[in-house]
Amino acid sequence: MRLLLTGIIAVLLSVNHVLAIEAVYIPQPRSNLDIGHEYHTSLLKKALIHGANGRAIPIIKTSLHMPEARANYEVTKGEKVDVYWFGTDAKKERDMRAIRIPTSKGLIGYRRFIIHKDSIEKFDNIASLLALKQQTACLGAHWPDIRILQASDLPVVVNTMYENIFKRVHAKRCDYFPRAYHDGYNEVSVRKNRYPNLVHYEKIVLHYPFAVYFFTPKSKETLAAWIEDGLNAMIENGEFLRHMQSHLLTAHIFPLEQSADVRYINIPNPSLPEDTDWKNKKYWFQPSDFGFAENKKPALN
Incomplete structure (x- = not known):
C-alpha cells in the first residue's frame, strides 16, 4: 500500500511539474506611450490569476522590442514569445493558437x-x-x-x-x-x-x-487553456468589464x-x-x- 501511495504521489508531482509555468514572455511595448501594452499585460495577469486553479502564478516578462510582423513570427515559432495580442484574421488563427475571447469586447x-x-x-x-x-x-x-x-x-x-x-x-x-x-x-x-x-x-x-485576441504558440496549449479559463471566469464574475471600466485605455468610453x-x-x-x-x-x-x-x-x- 505504501508503495502504491508513493507511486500515486510521484505521478501527481510529475503532472504538476508539467503544468507548472514559471514565466510568460511577451514583447516589449511598441513605444513609451503604448497604453495598450499595459492594458493587455494587466488583463493577462488577471486571467492567469483567475485561471490558476491552485497553480503558482507565472511571472510576466518582456523579451525583445519587435514590430508586429516579428512578434507574429516569434509567437508562431514559440521560442522567445509565449503570448501576444493581435488583431485576428484567418491566417493568424491557422498559424497560432487563438484564444477567441476579444480582449476589449470587439471595440477595435x-x-x-x-x-x-x-x-x-x-x-x-x-x-x-x-x-x-x-x-x-x-x-x-x-x-x-x-x-x-x-x-x-x-x-x-x-x-x-x-x-x-x-x-x-x-x-x-x-x-x-x-x-x-x-x-x-x-x-x-x-x-x-x-x-x-x-x-x-x-x-x-x-x-x-x-477583435484583438491573445495568441500563443500551438505547442503551448496548457498556457492557452489557462488564459482562456481565466478570461471566462473574469467575464462570469464581472471582473472583465470592471477592468475595462477602470483602465486608462478604456475607462473614458463608458457609458x-x-x-x-x-x-x-x-x-x-x-x-x-x-x-x-x-x-x-x-x-x-x-x-x-x-x-x-x-x-x-x-x-x-
Whole structure:
C-alpha cells in the first residue's frame, strides 16, 4: 500500500511539474506611450490569476522590442514569445493558437479617427462610404485592417513604425488614422506636445466586426487553456468589464452613448474566419450598445 501511495504521489508531482509555468514572455511595448501594452499585460495577469486553479502564478516578462510582423513570427515559432495580442484574421488563427475571447469586447472594430485639425470641416461633410473613399487612411504595416479597408475600396498607406503614423497624419501626408473606439482619445492626449495639431474626431464611427485576441504558440496549449479559463471566469464574475471600466485605455468610453450627429458607416470584414461568433453578446459589444441600428447592412456606396 505504501508503495502504491508513493507511486500515486510521484505521478501527481510529475503532472504538476508539467503544468507548472514559471514565466510568460511577451514583447516589449511598441513605444513609451503604448497604453495598450499595459492594458493587455494587466488583463493577462488577471486571467492567469483567475485561471490558476491552485497553480503558482507565472511571472510576466518582456523579451525583445519587435514590430508586429516579428512578434507574429516569434509567437508562431514559440521560442522567445509565449503570448501576444493581435488583431485576428484567418491566417493568424491557422498559424497560432487563438484564444477567441476579444480582449476589449470587439471595440477595435468600432473606429473613430485621428485627423489634422485643419481637416475637421472636411470630415464634418463625410456621411457615407462613398465620401470616405475620397480620403486616405494611415495604418501600420501588416495590420489586418489594411485588407479590410481595401476590400471596401478605401485607400490606405502603410507605415512600418507605429509612432510614424501619428507623424504622417500631423504632416498631412494622409488624411486619417482609424483607431479603435477607445484608443484615439488617449493617443492624441499623450502626444499633444509632440503633435499639437492632431485631434480625435468622434463624429464618424467606421464599423467592421474585428477583435484583438491573445495568441500563443500551438505547442503551448496548457498556457492557452489557462488564459482562456481565466478570461471566462473574469467575464462570469464581472471582473472583465470592471477592468475595462477602470483602465486608462478604456475607462473614458463608458457609458457607451452617442450624440445624435454621429455618422455610422458599416463595412464587412472578409478577413474574419467565417465561424467567428461576433453576434455573441457575452464576448462582443453590439452596434445597439452604442445606439446604432443592429440590422443596418454594410455600406455599399
